[in-house]
Amino acid sequence: MNLPLTIKETRKGLIDKKYSAVELVDSYLEKISKNKDLNAFLTISDDEAYAKAKEVDKLVGVGISEDQYPLLGSAITHKDLFLTKGVRTTAASKVLESYVPEYSATVVKKYDEAGSIMLGKANCDAWAHGASGENSDFGPTLNPWNKKYVPGGSSSGSAAAVAAGLTLVATGTDTGGSIRNPANFCGVVGLKPTYGAVSRYGIVAMASSLDSVGCFGHTVSDVETMFNVSKGEDGFDATVKNVESAKPKDKLRIGIPREYFAEGIDREVEKSVTEAIDIFKKQGVELVDISLPNTKHGVSVYYIVQPAEVSSNLSRYDGIRYGNGRDSFGAEAKRRIMLGTYVLSAGYYDAYYLKAQKVRSKLIQDFDNAYEKVDAIIAPVMPTAAFKLGDKVSDPLRMYLADVYTVSANLAGIPGLAIPSGFNKGGLPLGFQLLGPRFSENTLFDLGKMYQEVTNYEPKLAI
């Protein structure tokens, strides 16, 4: 069967009786099983998927109204950081290789209640520590467009599964770029929401002031639907506030940050962003040159603040109440824990952590200043397209430096939408990101939908 490529298409197919939800699950599971080499999944929850599919088929039989179950029958895969009651959750780490949660994350519950069918858990960099998928304790996920290349990370399996058509939508987290990076490398849409828009309850914590809970889909419209299902206060995450995203202005202005187009950016990546800029210009959007002067300090600030918070969050893994002991941590986890412990330790706290927090304020000020002049910012996501597996594994610093365009959004708590825009000469995906002020998701969605409409965007599966 030709699997549906959008949430709307899935719903229509079920209601028109083109297929049943059980048949959908059959098709997805068959495709997943044919593509095991991608290593996109760590756990397949087929029993649960069929049980849910039968419920969905019953609902379709009884008849539902248009505004009920917005994700009816949509196949969803959760990054393995998301606790799923009764279904193994590993954080892609040997520490939790047998851990079965006794409760589910808020967003897992919300997506379930909206009618989606969970297929399983997606592979990722262990503890979300990574930007390529190569730090999973269970082997890297492969890029479905070219299996010698990385899919990006840390939400590697989620992005790859959507790109390969192994799932319709998937969830992820973005702490320093971990949704936008793999979305970009795999040619799918990825949303990092405003910090505080979506509850982090039940999601394995990486850096608590930076973690953002988001999703992947083929279209901006689908990602918008997913975001609206997931957002809002739940009584368990004190950083979440019910803030209605403002209605976008009629005449929008997009900023082009000059620091994001300096040296180090691949020619084809740069060209794909400037082509997108031209498309927006033709639609009457005003393009404004802006400056984000502290951009170059983002990596330093991020790799001080994030490991500091990681070292605290990962201290709970002592093998006493659940999981294996701390000897089961992989190399990257150990590096980040040690880095974080160091910058917080006596004698170094002021020079590193406190300094980084002050520079963080300056990065936030850069964005505040920019957003007085523009409604959104357009930028590349990564300095290059996907790179070959193994290219950067021996040089952690080199891997960290490639996060320069993504980390600032996390430090400032602002939303970012990664949109695919084509392919490079090597057949690997290209794309760009739109960044907005806090709670400006509606503006980003409007611009993203405009782009996909004007370019007659048709989702294309890698496999």
Added chain:
Amino acid sequence: MTKLTRDDVLHVAKLAKLNISDAEIAKYTSQLASVINYFSELSEVDTSDAEPTSQTTGLKNVYREGETNIENCLSQNAATSGTDNIHNGYFKVKAILEGRTDK
């Protein structure tokens, strides 16, 4: 900002309760040293007028009602289901005090 030494790595590993083998120490020291060395670029930023930011929501003192909702609690069985190292419904942990000193 000083250069990271092998002793620094051993010190933080102990603080973080991580066992690093002798074979790994050199590798981690060199990798961490290069990252920490990179951070020295922050010293060129003038932060004399900047307040530190620890989170971006601007929220303070978010409270909930001080009541227990039993639906949000795990049963004792559920809460102890993550390990076999249980005794009478309690988690077993390593002893801190081992000898009697009162006799």
